[in-house]
Amino acid sequence: MTSWEERDHEFIMPTYTKQKLPIAIARGEGNSLYDTEGHQYLDLFTGLAVNTLGHSHPKIIATLKDQAEKFLHISNVYYNPPAIRLAEKLSKATNNGKVFFTNSGTEATEAFVKWLHKYEKEATSGQSGIVVLRQSFHGRTLGALKLTRQPHVYQDFPYSDIPVYEVEPENLEQLEAALENKPAALLMEPVLGSAGILPLSQFFMETAYQLCRENDVLFCLDEIQTGMGRTGELFAYQHYHIDPDAILFAKGIGGGLPLGGMIVADRFSGLFQTGDHGTTFAPSPMAAALGNTVLEVLTDDGVMQTAAEQATYLWDALEHLQQTSAVVEEVRGKGLMLGVVLNGDADAIREVRETMLQKGFLIDVTQKTIIRLLPPLTITREDIDTFVQAFAETIEHVVQ
Numbered sequence: 001m002t003s004w005e006e007r008d009h010e011f012i013m014p015t016y017t018k019q020k021l022p023i024a025i026a027r028g029e030g031n032s033l034y035d036t037e038g039h040q041y042l043d044l045f046t047g048l049a050v051n052t053l054g055h056s057h058p059k060i061i062a063t064l065k066d067q068a069e070k071f072l073h074i075s076n077v078y079y080n081p082p083a084i085r086l087a088e089k090l091s092k093a094t095n096n097g098k099v100f101f102t103n104s105g106t107e108a109t110e111a112f113v114k115w116l117h118k119y120e121k122e123a124t125s126g127q128s129g130i131v132v133l134r135q136s137f138h139g140r141t142l143g144a145l146k147l148t149r150q151p152h153v154y155q156d157f158p159y160s161d162i163p164v165y166e167v168e169p170e171n172l173e174q175l176e177a178a179l180e181n182k183p184a185a186l187l188m189e190p191v192l193g194s195a196g197i198l199p200l201s202q203f204f205m206e207t208a209y210q211l212c213r214e215n216d217v218l219f220c221l222d223e224i225q226t227g228m229g230r231t232g233e234l235f236a237y238q239h240y241h242i243d244p245d246a247i248l249f250a251k252g253i254g255g256g257l258p259l260g261g262m263i264v265a266d267r268f269s270g271l272f273q274t275g276d277h278g279t280t281f282a283p284s285p286m287a288a289a290l291g292n293t294v295l296e297v298l299t300d301d302g303v304m305q306t307a308a309e310q311a312t313y314l315w316d317a318l319e320h321l322q323q324t325s326a327v328v329e330e331v332r333g334k335g336l337m338l339g340v341v342l343n344g345d346a347d348a349i350r351e352v353r354e355t356m357l358q359k360g361f362l363i364d365v366t367q368k369t370i371i372r373l374l375p376p377l378t379i380t381r382e383d384i385d386t387f388v389q390a391f392a393e394t395i396e397h398v399v400q
């Protein structure tokens, strides 16, 4: 193990070093990962909501083998059957819109911003900017377009900053005030993930939607973390009476391979025309083939259904823990996207994570003190029982 640690520090930039756990992964199987020393870990992190079906799912492996023998990459100058099939599935399962594929979440946001700019220019009389929520997370890239010096690529898009208006989650007064600036869109995560698993209430979501409709502002959702069945519906917005104009997706869609994108409601889907946007790799035929398989397993094989039952079971167990333990302050989230707020400081929470690792459980911490659980949708009752028991013992022992 130490040799992997040393070599990582020698050759890989330290942008993640302090967040790394001291294990090197050798393989995964079912809902577990195994390290190079053979220790087993129940994976309640799933590579940040990516490995929705756990590891080495037989249907994922079968699709991988099948597609690998056909082609890995083609290009957007040919028709790409796995991607067309996936786009059709996504469209029919959501707003019947059209899909633009990317390789990652942040690229989905970038595509959205460019698309919105065309919307501002071609479909509004001067509306501009995006309303977002305080503590939201939509990606990390800076915008390579500024450095691309081919006028036909950049001339239709702005150099300057897009106006951004920040409002507090659940604060409708602030939202109403922000809408007075005549923005073009509102973009929100239905459950703010890295902000500490903050679910937006049904009332806020539906009222924000109505306000957007009344003010002619596009209602757009970042479902990069909440999508792919994580909250109990394929996309979290489907719990509510709302019909988003754009939906960003990534993380779980590619079955473990990089894939993302946006689905835009049909009435706006003509805004992107030939040359307006593009990328060499996306949609990767391999990732798209896996995407089809993930969707089939989630819906046709009933995994989303059983995941909803397991979610209820896990919520009951954690809420029981909250009632019986002085250490658990709050359990929040939606479906299999959970935040457990413990009554302890950042050091204590780090120790909880490390102790759980030693006991064979992979969990995440976000906002320094909030335990984030993103288990695979294939989690079983036995998994939940062993996890909750170890977690209860650990927090009583570590946090006072």
Ligand SMILES: *Cc1c(COP(=O)(O)O)cnc(C)c1O
Pocket (backbone or CB within 6 Å): 104, 105, 106, 107, 137, 138, 139, 140, 189, 193, 194, 222, 223, 224, 225, 250, 251
């Ligand atoms: C992870 C995430 C992103 C960024 O996705 P990357 O693939 O890491 O670029 C954007 N929005 C949300 C809500 C996310 O969870």
